[in-house]
Amino acid sequence: DTGVSQDPRHKITKRGQNVTFRCDPISEHNRLYWYRQTLGQGPEFLTYFQNEAQLEKSRLLSDRFSAERPKGSFSTLEIQRTEQGDSAMYLCASSLGHQGRSGNTIYFGEGSWLTVV
Amino acid sequence: DQQVKQNSPSLSVQEGRISILNCDYTNSMFDYFLWYKKYPAEGPTFLISISSIKDKNEDGRFTVFLNKSAKHLSLHIVPSQPGDSAVYFCAADQAGTALIFGKGTTLSVSS
Numbered sequence: 001d002t003g004v005s006q007d008p009r010h011k012i013t014k015r016g017q018n019v020t021f022r023c024d025p026i027s028e029h030n031r032l033y034w035y036r037q038t039l040g041q042g043p044e045f046l047t048y049f050q051n052e053a054q055l056e057k058s059r060l061l062s063d064r065f066s067a068e069r070p071k072g073s074f075s076t077l078e079i080q081r082t083e084q085g086d087s088a089m090y091l092c093a094s095s096l097g098h099q100g101r102s103g104n105t106i107y108f109g110e111g112s113w114l115t116v117v
Numbered sequence: 118d119q120q121v122k123q124n125s126p127s128l129s130v131q132e133g134r135i136s137i138l139n140c141d142y143t144n145s146m147f148d149y150f151l152w153y154k155k156y157p158a159e160g161p162t163f164l165i166s167i168s169s170i171k172d173k174n175e176d177g178r179f180t181v182f183l184n185k186s187a188k189h190l191s192l193h194i195v196p197s198q199p200g201d202s203a204v205y206f207c208a209a210d211q212a213g214t215a216l217i218f219g220k221g222t223t224l225s226v227s228s
Contacts, residue, residue, distance in 0.1 A: 004160075008128030033215060041163065042121075042206050056215060064174035089158055097213050103149055103168065104213045 004109035013117045020078045021112045023049060025094030032075050033106055034067055035091040036060065036066055042092055043108075049075060050097065056057050082116045089113050120144045121209050123219035132228045136194040140207030140219055148207040151216065152181060152192045155204045165192070165203075169227065197226045 005024045013019050015086070025032045030061050033041035046058045053071040057091075061067075064082075069075040079086055093106040122141045134140045135224045138152075148169040153161035167174040174181050180193045181183070194201055204223050208216040 035218075040220065042123075042208075042220045043216075045215045045217065048215050065130060093160075103166075104210050104216070105151060106216055107161055108153075111158075111160045113158075114198060 004092055004094050004107055004114045006090075006109040009110060010113045010115075012117060015084060015116055016081055018078060018080045019082060019114060020076055021090050021092075021114075022074060022076050023092030023109060024074045025092070026107060029094035029096050029107075030072070031095045031097040031104075031106075032069055033093040033095070034075070034077050035093065035108075036076060036109070037089045037091055038087075046077075079114075082114075084116045087114055087116045118143075119219070120147075121207055121217050121219040123207055123222050124206075125222050126220070127223045127225070129227065132199055132226055133196045136192075136197045136201065136202075136226065137226055138157045138192040138205050138207075138222050138224065139192075140191045140192075141188060142189045142190075142209050144209070144211065145188065147217075148212065149210040150181070150183060150190050151208045151210070152179075153204060153206045153208060153223070154189045154201075159204055194224075199222075199226050199228050202226045 033048040034046040049069040064116045067077045089111040092109045093108045095106040097104045151166040152164040155161040183190045204219045204221045209217040
């Protein structure tokens, strides 16, 4: 399978603990995105990378959240001091995108469910 | 403020009939629009897209129509099948930046 893969698929953690999610994009894709989805909402943009550069961050991405893509391949999303409001599905996506050029179709992974108890 | 709106949370259709899902947007700078389909506990799957230079794009049973003056797009599924039952998200792109999604419409197709 050469799609976007995410790990772990499910994570239950206690409030205050740190969690880390990993995403492996489609191999030839230069862009990688993180979105969050809660019940009744569409995917909400968190951040994206073009190669290893983090180009945009949403205001949803508080200082407890950090994302990295050190070599322009896989990415990690870490949430520190988790809160119950962080419970959501965290979606990773990738695309072959070009700055300033439209037609950017992104492809999602299966998502990582986070439950904070 | 929501830039992409799907005002119908749900739609029920009989198998074989047409399903029409609607989407409105407010930002006239959006130039590429996409529809995604999502089953429970899975990530969204890309379905069909349309550039702002077109007003229609077809792919099998799926057709997307774009009305730029009204800032409105719609997804038509003909004929609808029970396997089409899912949540459908409309998304918009502005010059290759991150996609902005609507809240989704849940389609139920009964046999």
